Amino acid sequence: MKLGRLNHIGVATPSLEASIAYYRDVMGATKIHEPFDMPSNGVKVCFVDTPGENGTAGTQIELIEPLGADSPIHGFIAKNPAGGQHHMCYEVPDIHEARTWFEGLGKKVLGDTRIGAHGTLIFFVHPKDMNGVLTEIMETPKEGAAH
Numbered sequence: 001m002k003l004g005r006l007n008h009i010g011v012a013t014p015s016l017e018a019s020i021a022y023y024r025d026v027m028g029a030t031k032i033h034e035p036f037d038m039p040s041n042g043v044k045v046c047f048v049d050t051p052g053e054n055g056t057a058g059t060q061i062e063l064i065e066p067l068g069a070d071s072p073i074h075g076f077i078a079k080n081p082a083g084g085q086h087h088m089c090y091e092v093p094d095i096h097e098a099r100t101w102f103e104g105l106g107k108k109v110l111g112d113t114r115i116g117a118h119g120t121l122i123f124f125v126h127p128k129d130m131n132g133v134l135t136e137i138m139e140t141p142k143e144g145a146a147h
């Protein structure tokens, strides 16, 4: 497998509203996308753009707030009441090949490969197998696909 682009850093928060205000008012973020719910993943989501080189798209901050009783981030928020850095998401050209790669290394892939916040297939690999970092792998959006 080849390390792909760092698509986003997931930051868990108890309050999407407060975190949006922070990235707008303290960090001077100029592009904050419309928040949206993803019940299938148990989170409310808001993407914040960070500038890339020469006008290219930079890595995004993905703000996530628990949604529903079964949200997978309730445990994280219970341990980190103010929220915090939650996961890192890298792009790959072929999600199925990537999943086979990590499983072949004996790393714990969490749950099914499913549609993620950018509308492409994703999966997660357990932090214990990834140097302590919950790692999300997502299939690179096709050219021109809405982000």
Ligand SMILES: CC[C@H](C(=O)O)C(=O)SCCNC(=O)CCNC(=O)[C@H](O)C(C)(C)COP(=O)(O)OP(=O)(O)OC[C@H]1O[C@@H](n2cnc3c(N)ncnc32)[C@H](O)[C@@H]1OP(=O)(O)O
Pocket (backbone or CB within 6 Å): 010, 038, 041, 043, 045, 062, 064, 072, 073, 075, 076, 085, 086, 087, 089, 110, 115, 116, 117, 118, 122, 124, 126, 127, 128, 132, 133, 134, 136
């Ligand atoms: C809309 C999708 C969007 C996208 O980009 O497309 C998203 O990114 S959604 C993001 C939210 N979804 C997920 O995170 C799904 C995958 N996560 C999980 O399945 C769980 O969060 C899991 C299994 C990683 C942890 O679950 P839980 O917190 O209930 O388990 P434990 O408390 O028992 O934790 C076990 C062990 O792992 C450590 N841990 C937990 N979370 C993290 C983390 N984010 N980063 C690093 N380490 C983490 C925890 O401290 C425990 O360690 P221990 O030493 O045993 O105490």
Ligand SMILES: [Co+2]
Pocket (backbone or CB within 6 Å): 008, 010, 062, 087, 089, 117, 136
């Ligand atoms: Co993510």
